[in-house]
Amino acid sequence: MNLLRALIRNHPLANVTFAVVLMLGVISYLTMPRAQDPEINFNWVGITTVLPGASAEDIERLVTNPLEDGIRGVADLRFVVSTSRENVSSILVRFREISAATFDKRVTDLRRELQNKANT
Structure with a gap:
């Protein structure tokens, strides 16, 4: 009480x-x-691609769907969600609970699949 009064x-x-x-x-x-x-x-990995001058339907048909097909070939996926808008495609890839080393391998696999789809 004395301390309180002093303060x-x-x-x-x-x-x-x-x-x-x-x-x-x-x-x-x-x-x-x-x-x-x-x-x-x-x-998780976010993938954004741009195709200038394309409609949302063209983006989905020419970019999003082919990329999703390639992505679904990668192991340990939990889900893939995508949105297609004018000029832009956004894809969110979520993996299962895996170790960091396995995650790095899956991201490498994912990049390889995306490069294969981009080259075709």
Whole structure:
């Protein structure tokens, strides 16, 4: 109770006390031991392609559908979602829960499939 009265009467003391408590909190947070940091891997890839001057129907027929056909050949897919608009095709590819090394391999496979579709 006496500390509270002293802080109310003496504003600089209240500011210093606040700063000390804040610094102790920051130091405690920074020195807090961690058993392990979580591995964060969202396992998704976004693909955007542009065909200037094309209608949404042309984009879907000429770009989106062929790319989706190639993408579906890649292993460990969870889902593929696409949108076709004038001039732009957007495809979101989500993989299953796989390790980072496997994810890198699947992305390489995905790039290979996309290159094959682009060259045909």
